[in-house]
Amino acid sequence: MNTTSLSPQDNPRRGSLACVGLGMTLGSHLTPLARSHIEQADVVFAALSDGIVELWLKRMHPDVRSLQPYYAEGKSRMKTYREWVELMMTEVRAGKRVCGVFYGHPGIFAWSPRNAIETARAEGFDAHMEPGISAEDCLYADVGIDPGRFGCQHFEASQLLFYERRIDNTGYLVLWQVGLVGDWSLTRFRTGPACRQLLVDVLSQDYPLDHEVIIYRGATLPIEQPRIRRIALRDLPEAVLTPEETVVLPPASPLKPNLAMRAQLEELDKAGAIV
Amino acid sequence: MTDTIEWLETIGKNANLRHAPAEELAHTLEEAGASEALKAAVKFEDSSRLSTELGNKPMKVDHNPHTGGHEEEGPDHDDGQDAPSQPPKPTPSEPSPGK
Numbered sequence: 001m002n003t004t005s006l007s008p009q010d011n012p013r014r015g016s017l018a019c020v021g022l023g024m025t026l027g028s029h030l031t032p033l034a035r036s037h038i039e040q041a042d043v044v045f046a047a048l049s050d051g052i053v054e055l056w057l058k059r060m061h062p063d064v065r066s067l068q069p070y071y072a073e074g075k076s077r078m079k080t081y082r083e084w085v086e087l088m089m090t091e092v093r094a095g096k097r098v099c100g101v102f103y104g105h106p107g108i109f110a111w112s113p114r115n116a117i118e119t120a121r122a123e124g125f126d127a128h129m130e131p132g133i134s135a136e137d138c139l140y141a142d143v144g145i146d147p148g149r150f151g152c153q154h155f156e157a158s159q160l161l162f163y164e165r166r167i168d169n170t171g172y173l174v175l176w177q178v179g180l181v182g183d184w185s186l187t188r189f190r191t192g193p194a195c196r197q198l199l200v201d202v203l204s205q206d207y208p209l210d211h212e213v214i215i216y217r218g219a220t221l222p223i224e225q226p227r228i229r230r231i232a233l234r235d236l237p238e239a240v241l242t243p244e245e246t247v248v249l250p251p252a253s254p255l256k257p258n259l260a261m262r263a264q265l266e267e268l269d270k271a272g273a274i275v
Numbered sequence: 276m277t278d279t280i281e282w283l284e285t286i287g288k289n290a291n292l293r294h295a296p297a298e299e300l301a302h303t304l305e306e307a308g309a310s311e312a313l314k315a316a317v318k319f320e321d322s323s324r325l326s327t328e329l330g331n332k333p334m335k336v337d338h339n340p341h342t343g344g345h346e347e348e349g350p351d352h353d354d355g356q357d358a359p360s361q362p363p364k365p366t367p368s369e370p371s372p373g374k
């Protein structure tokens with residue numbers, strides 16, 4: 001056996017990676033375990049949505065490195081996300097305990113944490129994801145939606161334009177990253193009314209133009225209230241939309257009973273074969 | 276003395292403070308000698324007023340591409356090229372399974 005090349009398993013000081021969620025609201029959502037990951041790390045990387053929340057995180061660890069500077073207008077976000085993975089992995093490979101802190105939940109609409117964890121594991125390092133309270137969780141609480149009631153579909157808004165997706169308008173529809181819908185290049189941080197009009201064109205195949213659209217922003221600071229605006233679908237293109245807002249369409253049609261399946265289940269019941 | 280970040284953490288984890296009406300919270304902060312910026316942010320229900328004390332760092336919030344399980348199809352920039360602004364025309368081939 002070659003003993004000179006140390007595999008991560010043999011390395012006395014093994015690097016590791018934990019990607020944790022900070023939740024949405026400063027002070028309210030960070031779990032004790034996520035906090036412990038932060039405090040026990042050698043180096044912390046942060047992709048947060050509020051500058052003041054970043055200042056708060058810096059109180060928890062002396063070496064917090066913001067991932068914000070890697071974004072740039074005109075630079076593909078895909079490149080940025082890959083750089084984030086590399087930044088974290090470089091420290092993991094150097095034997096450091098690395099903690100990546102992401103606002104919300106690190107596994108919800110977030111490319112880098114999942115890919116960094118896959119990369120780390122593929123290279124033999126311990127890697128772990130610690131969930132956080134996401135924008136989705138806050139939305140359910142603030143808007144009063146239960147995804148189990150009628151079902152709930154979630155889409156990255158651009159995916160509805162670049163791909164043919166099937167929308168089920170008997171359930172809730174939640175659209176993420178609507179503020180930059182339609183930007184294939186991933187180099188822009190905002191798109192305009194014309195792109196949102198195309199989104200409305202797609203949605204109008206399943207929803208009437210006067211259907212209610214909820215535009216939601218959850219609180220990132222504990223002195224804020226959630227912001228919930230309700231407009232008609234036809235007005236979405238001209239609405240002022242910030243990048244951190246999520247768009248919800250409530251159901252447009254009632255659930256349709258599946259008569260054939262009900263009949264089959266009735267037969268099973270009669271035959272005593274349900275259990 | 277409690278500084279503004281500490282105050283925000285305290286408010287964030289205290290049910291009474293987190294859900295107190297703005298005037299009530301403003302009063303509590305006044306009594307406790309909190310900063311002018313924090314008191315103004317609470318009183319006027321406008322967190323941007325904290326920027327006079329804590330600065331204003333604009334943050335980008337997007338962490339996700341739009342290609343979902345088909346990342347290989349998305350604009351790739353490892354080659355340092357500029358991003359194509361529109362998707363390539365699909366070539367007739369097997370659909371790639373999502374990862």
Ligand SMILES: C[S@@+](CC[C@H](N)C(=O)[O-])C[C@H]1O[C@@H](n2cnc3c(N)ncnc32)[C@H](O)[C@@H]1O
Pocket residue numbers: 024049102103104105106107108109110133134135136175176177178179216217218219220243244245246247336337338339
């Ligand atoms: C890339 S996703 C990241 C989501 C994050 N990982 C989470 O768990 O919430 C960015 C999108 O999250 C949603 N979002 C971010 N901040 C939000 C907020 N404060 N309130 C509501 N939605 C928010 C918006 O749809 C935004 O376009």
